[in-house]
Amino acid sequence: MMMTGIGRLGLALAFSVLAMAPSASQSQEPRPEEARLRAEVKTLASPAFAGRSGEGGRKTAQHLVEAFRALKLEPLFDGQYTQPIPDNEPGRILGQNVGARIVGSDPKLRDEWIVLAAHFDHLGVREGRLYPGADDNASGVAMMLEVARAIAQSPEASKRSLMFIGFDLEEIGLYGSRYFVEHSPVPLKQISLFITADMIGRSLGGVCDPYVFVMGSEHAPGLRPWIDQAAKERPLKVGMLGTDLLVLDRSDYGPFRAREIPYLFFSTGENPTYHTPDDRPETLNYPKLEAISQVIHKLVLQAASAPTMPTWIQAPENTIGEVATVRDILRSLLENQEMFKIGVAQLYLLNNTVRTLDAIVERGSITSTERATMVNVARLVLITIL
Ligand SMILES: [Zn+2]
Incomplete structure (x- = not known):
């Protein structure tokens, strides 16, 4: 770049900085x-x-x-x-x-x-x-x-x-x-x-x-x-x-x-x-x-x-996202089975559960019986493995 251009470029930069000032300060909230x-x-x-x-x-x-x-x-x-x-x-x-x-x-x-x-x-x-x-x-x-x-x-x-x-x-x-x-x-x-x-x-x-x-x-x-x-x-x-x-x-x-x-x-x-x-x-x-x-x-x-707040509902409403999350957790444990010293019976249970949860996620809905089983396995894992 030629020396003579600097003055004008400097001015242009100064203007663009000024123009950006409001949004820059917003992002510094x-x-x-x-x-x-x-x-x-x-x-x-x-x-x-x-x-x-x-x-x-x-x-x-x-x-x-x-x-x-x-x-x-x-x-x-x-x-x-x-x-x-x-x-x-x-x-x-x-x-x-x-x-x-x-x-x-x-x-x-x-x-x-x-x-x-x-x-x-x-x-x-x-x-x-x-x-x-x-x-x-x-x-x-x-x-x-x-x-x-x-x-x-x-x-x-x-x-x-x-x-x-x-x-x-x-x-x-x-x-x-x-x-x-x-x-x-x-x-x-x-x-x-x-x-x-x-x-x-x-x-x-x-x-x-x-x-x-x-x-x-x-x-x-x-x-x-x-x-x-x-x-x-x-x-x-x-x-x-x-x-x-x-x-x-x-x-x-x-x-x-x-x-x-x-x-x-x-x-x-x-x-x-x-x-x-x-x-x-x-x-x-x-x-x-x-x-x-x-x-x-x-x-x-x-x-x-917010204009209004979400309110309490008595009967819990669970999501299919929850099933995917539990499956991901169990899969992470399986990937680290040596570290967690997972035994043969637990291994069988975890593998089976991951397969079942995969199918449920694929289907896009879970029955209350299926969820009860998932909750039991998750609790068992929390108590016995982690
Ligand atoms: Zn504590």
Whole structure:
């Protein structure tokens, strides 16, 4: 290129940059970021937080209070960020939930609440060994804080009201979330949607890499197009599963489900480091954690301003997509059968089930008997293989 051309080219570039400015700033709409998620997981899993139990639990609660305060979010509980959970013994405190809120901008919709929660407690230090709980559930807490930050820093106002909550004492039996639903700062019928995430930084069995699982849409199928939309063009497979594939209430969605509040439970599933001292920050897949956090962020934004909310249906409505997801999981286990030490009888069952599920997916519909069998096999696999 000739020297004399530079002046004009420079001017043209300057104009095109100006012309692009509005769309460039739109694409920089705040959203969950990998580097921040990574830093938060590292902090929460560090020895300073002592596995987030006892003194470490109190320290984590304080850390969340400071995070909410720094974002200038309002306290959720009567002017306080913390909700103490009393022991049976009078005057003694077992732990504390931590919550913040954004009151909606729409005079009609602001009485409807969207809740985003993650449990922050873990197993502490046992026999001198730190349980860092990076996946369980520093990953979920980091997501919750990043979604809260992105929304707090967005110029776009939310029409509905939002709550961000860190639940305590999940590991000892969902104490924090149980206490919350019995002492909610708003009437429970005003909670339109509860979203929680527990362990979203790895993959089921360490072998189902692209998958994040979402449970709960079977009771509010109207949420499914929102999930699909939020997950579009992300490096993820979102597998929507019926909650009954899990044997017990495995996380804080339990008390909300019992009260028929529409809920979504995100998890990448158990992996070999589950509840061991090896659940460390360096074992997490941060691009995946970012992608999941961005899906949940989108979903919260959608719920925050949609004209109407999907409602609870009593009889679960499952999809054929669920069958394909279960088949993919079983196939991944079969591909790694030596690692999981799958025995001859289990091998026979798994191969048979995969073949049956293939035929069902092909057919495009599943009978209730077939689904009951699939659920039994899936539960058996969760208990005996993973
Ligand atoms: Zn756990």
